[in-house]
Amino acid sequence: MRKFLYVTVFFSGLASLAVEFAASRLLENYFGSSNLVWASIIGLILIYLTAGYFIGGAWADRSPRYSTLFRILAWGALAVGLIPVISRPILILAANAFDALQLGVLLGSFTAVMILLILPITLIGTASPFAIRLAITDPAQAGKISGRIYAISTLGSFIGTFLPVLVLIPLIGTYRTFLVISALLLTVALIGISLADGVKKLLVYLWMPLVLIVLFLLGANGLEKKTPGQVYETESAYNYIQVIQQEGYILLRLNEGQGIHSIYKPGVYNYYGTWEEVLAAPFFNSAPIRLDSVTDVAIVGLAAGTTAKELSAAFPEVQIDGIEIDPRIIAVGRQYFAMNEPNLNVIIQDGRWALAHSPKKYDIISIDAYRPPYIPASLVSQEFFQIVYDHLKPGGVMVINIGRTPEDRRLINSLYATAATIFPTLYVSDLPESYNSMLFATKATTDIQNFRDNYAQLYSQSDTPPFLLEIMSQTYDGLHAQTEPGIVFTDDLAPIEQMTNSLVLNYLLSGKVDTLQ
Numbered sequence: 001m002r003k004f005l006y007v008t009v010f011f012s013g014l015a016s017l018a019v020e021f022a023a024s025r026l027l028e029n030y031f032g033s034s035n036l037v038w039a040s041i042i043g044l045i046l047i048y049l050t051a052g053y054f055i056g057g058a059w060a061d062r063s064p065r066y067s068t069l070f071r072i073l074a075w076g077a078l079a080v081g082l083i084p085v086i087s088r089p090i091l092i093l094a095a096n097a098f099d100a101l102q103l104g105v106l107l108g109s110f111t112a113v114m115i116l117l118i119l120p121i122t123l124i125g126t127a128s129p130f131a132i133r134l135a136i137t138d139p140a141q142a143g144k145i146s147g148r149i150y151a152i153s154t155l156g157s158f159i160g161t162f163l164p165v166l167v168l169i170p171l172i173g174t175y176r177t178f179l180v181i182s183a184l185l186l187t188v189a190l191i192g193i194s195l196a197d198g199v200k201k202l203l204v205y206l207w208m209p210l211v212l213i214v215l216f217l218l219g220a221n222g223l224e225k226k227t228p229g230q231v232y233e234t235e236s237a238y239n240y241i242q243v244i245q246q247e248g249y250i251l252l253r254l255n256e257g258q259g260i261h262s263i264y265k266p267g268v269y270n271y272y273g274t275w276e277e278v279l280a281a282p283f284f285n286s287a288p289i290r291l292d293s294v295t296d297v298a299i300v301g302l303a304a305g306t307t308a309k310e311l312s313a314a315f316p317e318v319q320i321d322g323i324e325i326d327p328r329i330i331a332v333g334r335q336y337f338a339m340n341e342p343n344l345n346v347i348i349q350d351g352r353w354a355l356a357h358s359p360k361k362y363d364i365i366s367i368d369a370y371r372p373p374y375i376p377a378s379l380v381s382q383e384f385f386q387i388v389y390d391h392l393k394p395g396g397v398m399v400i401n402i403g404r405t406p407e408d409r410r411l412i413n414s415l416y417a418t419a420a421t422i423f424p425t426l427y428v429s430d431l432p433e434s435y436n437s438m439l440f441a442t443k444a445t446t447d448i449q450n451f452r453d454n455y456a457q458l459y460s461q462s463d464t465p466p467f468l469l470e471i472m473s474q475t476y477d478g479l480h481a482q483t484e485p486g487i488v489f490t491d492d493l494a495p496i497e498q499m500t501n502s503l504v505l506n507y508l509l510s511g512k513v514d515t516l517q
Helices: 002-031 035-062 066-100 103-116 118-125 127-135 139-172 174-197 199-205 207-219 275-284 306-314 327-336 351-356 382-390 410-419 448-459 466-477 496-509
Strands: 230-235 240-246 249-254 262-264 296-300 319-323 344-347 362-367 392-403 425-430 436-442
Touching (some): 002 035, 002 066, 002 127, 002 174, 035 066, 035 103, 035 118, 066 118, 066 174, 066 199, 066 207, 103 118, 118 127, 127 139, 174 207, 249 327, 275 362, 275 392, 275 436, 275 466, 296 306, 306 466, 351 382, 392 410, 410 425, 410 436
Parallel strands (some): 319 344
Antiparallel strands (some): 230 240
């Protein structure tokens, strides 16, 4: 039985970490993937495991039998399988609360889901101390056996960190991932019961796998966000993805759903959003800027290709490197958003890494890699802006989308202060009727009169696309004088999540919430 005991601790270790990562995705779809969410998940699961170690050790002393351990794990495995089913109504409530920005309901939902993890994680946590108690028959071997059990359990945990993220969630979704983890641990527990007590004792527990089978086939069908107009949903290793059709427009929403990441309607090139503001970037340089002189653009955060489509319509010679980390979003873009431009080179990589290793220099580099409301810290530092600067042509311009509230411009101030340590001239344009601003940073020293001159030049030309003039006018009208100081972000210190959390929380508590973009 000792050899099977090692198998047991391997799978219990695997299950504990696999549940943690599956839980992070379960919550990420509704509460985001900030460090605060991760800290809550990791911290509470460690507390639950700690409770399991205490309980397991005491339980093993009171009932040092193999059958007791396997019965505990059988119930723990079943509890893992019930997490997605029991959490279902809570997460539906959370989805509605997020869309309505109801902070109290959202926090309550998060707490309720975390409470659901107490039972399965605590029961799984009993495995290692229980196994040590059963395996040690000679006190002289206590250290060796304990070390072996913890090593095997940790190896299982190592596998458990990759199995859900790289294999199960992209293949079968978050909810069925919980069921597969449950089934693996339950199989080990049932085999252990039959070995310890015989097949007759096993019959009492055969209803458990039947429950999992039923849940796999029926109970976990579909995902939770039944948004009006939804035409497609899926999960990838990085995102929960929705495609929505509203009034003839196709919209891309990701994860918790606040904000539209891409939009498409045939023949439309100005959606009065952040995507098209990128097109105004070259015209901060000295006039005249010819449309055919804009030849190379990089988009960090391609999503389903709205900006790429608009750039292609405005600049006849442009070649675009679209950088996107999630291949499933690329597939969605091609299927639903007609993202098939021949001049678009899709690069499926991390944005910073791909840009740093690009051999090219660009006229425009657009940074729009939000996981609302957060911008990745790696894309706001001095070091990153230096990478951008080094990959721009002499007349190149960086454009970055930044969130704000009507009274709180701390993010803009800090990104402006950071970029100003690298770029000689910067401009900020507030997007009307939204909580977004665009930061333009030019590699050359420029003046706003350049923008006016370029507009006048383009206006006088009959072949200038009308939507480009609309976009330039919108950018100019939104120009905002930057006077407040900000924190300079570095790779070592960039407290952007804390700043964003404070910004969002203060706004939610202000009583002025209507729609957050």
